[in-house]
Amino acid sequence: MSDESYVFEGPAGGVPDPHDNNPPLSISELSFALKRTLEERFGHVRLRGEISKVNRHASGHVYLTLKDDRSSIDGVVWKGVVRGLQVQPETGLEVIVTGKITSYPARSSYQIVIDSMEPAGAGALLAQLERLKAKLHGEGLFEPGRKRPIPAFPAVVGVITSPTGAVIRDILHRIAERWPCRVIVWPCVVQGDAAAAQVAAAVRGFDAMTPGGPIPRPDVVIVARGGGSVEDLWAFNDEALARAVAEAGIPIISAVGHETDTTLIDFVSDRRAPTPTGAAEMATPVLADLKAAVADMERRLFRCGSRVLEDRRTRLRAAARGLPARPEDLIALAQQRLDHASSRLSSGLTRNAAIHERELVRAASRLTPGLLMRPIRHQAERLGSLDARMAGALGRVIPREADRLGRISRLYESLNPDGPLKRGFARVHAEDGALVRSAAALQSGQPVRLVFEDGDRQAVVDGASAPPPPRKAKPAAKADQGDLF
Known part of the structure; x- marks a missing residue:
């Protein structure tokens, strides 16, 4: 407190009692005293x-x-x-x-x-928000192509907001005066630490509803909150909430704050409304306008139909003026032409049959047996010529091929390994069946098989190899006896 003195009012509005050591202060006195103290100190x-x-x-x-x-x-x-x-x-x-x-x-x-x-510099909260926006934008959650269209005629509208306050009343009132539909409110807090989790749970809860269940699944969902400071709206900048809105299968309209307020779910939702009342207008059509439009179309359809009927009626009258008075006059000429044609039909058929009969007789006169036998004789002569040529060719080929076959047969007989057996020779086979071609290939005591013309016998090699037969000595040359003559 400063050392400045104050004048205090007494209980009756006069001078305070001098015997009171702690006189009471008025609220204004205290407030202005604090004001002067703050201004002097700071x-x-x-x-x-x-x-x-x-x-x-x-x-x-x-x-x-x-x-x-x-x-x-x-x-x-x-x-x-x-x-x-x-x-x-x-x-x-x-x-x-x-x-x-x-x-x-x-x-x-x-x-x-x-x-x-x-x-x-930029505030810490907005800097954090910008980093999160850049992250989600990089993942494609802000792309216009992934946003779902808002249904034109919703039967059920879901609203996620606080059950108390002007926001829900504005939305319900606006929907009631525009479109007769069912509104399901999912109550949750929309400010504070628990707001983001409750709103995300409400989005997932609406999305998990099945059509035809005890509680109908909304066709569109509105996430709404009134205006406020950045801190008041900060729950709607939560990353988990933004991802829940982006993953939802139901179209979602974001209506958080006033038109100048922007939160993260505004970018990931399918539509952004400037106010909660604007969200109700986006979600529902105006029934009165639809009725007026249908009535206008009905009137236009009636007028167009009337003009078409009147046009067809006028054209029919114009065509009728060119017709005769009696309907019989329209078909009289056609009946007369039919009578003339029917009278000529019988004679025409008779003449046509006679013409075709004459043509048949003329063609039959040219069909004689000789005409048919001529190609038969020609083909028979050709066949006989071919038979003669084939017989001559076969007479030359058969002897030539028979001689060739004889030569091949004689060659086979000369190369037949059993041929020498008929002349008294025998083949020697080792135990494994291999043909023995040399005596040096045999050992003493080795079993062999001897093959003759009429069968084979087992044998064992006995003794050493026999010496070669002695060569016959050449006869000595006769002594020259001289010439007797």
Whole structure:
């Protein structure tokens, strides 16, 4: 407290009792005393924080909130200072501000009156959000091609929001006045640490419903919440919630915050609505407009049908004017032509049969037996000539082939290994059946098989090889006896 003296009012509004050592203060006295103390103690401060909840008043003043990871402080920029700021206040911007701390006695809160503002970088929350957006965008969750169309005439609409508050009332009222359908509300908190998990569970719960079950499966789902600061809407920037919305099989409309508020599920949902009421308008058609459109089409169809009938009626009248008065006159000429044609039919058939009869007789006169026998005789002569030529060829070929066959037979007989057996020779085979061609190939005591003309016998080689037979001595030349003569 400062040493400044105060004048206190007594119980009856007069001068306080001098004998009271602890006179009571009024609320205003205390509030203004605190205000002066704050302004004297913190008359010049520099703060660094992230801007959130910017409110530009119609008077030109700007009200905002500065925060860090644990605390926040309200701030005000007077109209005359706003234009001279180095950077204009925006939600999510991290800034360094200079000003003085004061209080607002009407609400017993303190705030900073900002004289200057300079940028200090992007806020931590928005930086984290940008990294997450880049990650999901790289995975293709923001691609327009994967977004599902909103059904034109939904029978069941699901709403995920807080059961208390103006949002659900606005949605229900807007749907009720536009389209008669069933609305299923999945209640959950939409702010705080538990909000993201509850909203994600609601999305998966709606998606898990089966058509024809006890609770009908919605044709479209609205995720809705009213406006607020970045911190209030931060639950809808959760990665798990964004993936649950992207994986859902039901078309989802995101209606979180006001038109200027943007959250992560706005990018992964199938449609983004500027407000919860706008989401209700996106999800449902207007029944009155549909009825009016159907009635208009019905009127147009009736008018078109009437014009077609009138046109056909006019053309029929025009054609009828060219017809005779009596229907019998239309077919009288055709009946007369039919009578003439039928009268000529009998004679025409008779003449046609006579013409064909004459043609048949003329053709039959040319068909004689000699005409048929001529090609037969020609073919018989040709066949006889071929027989004679074939007999001559066979007479030359058969002796030649018979002589060739005889030569082959004689060659076979000369090469037959059994031929020498008929002349008294025998073949010697070893025990394994191989033909023995030399005496040197046999050992003493070795069994052999002798093959004769009329059979074979087993034998054993006995003794050494026999000496070669002696050669006959050449006769001595007769002594020359001389010549007797």
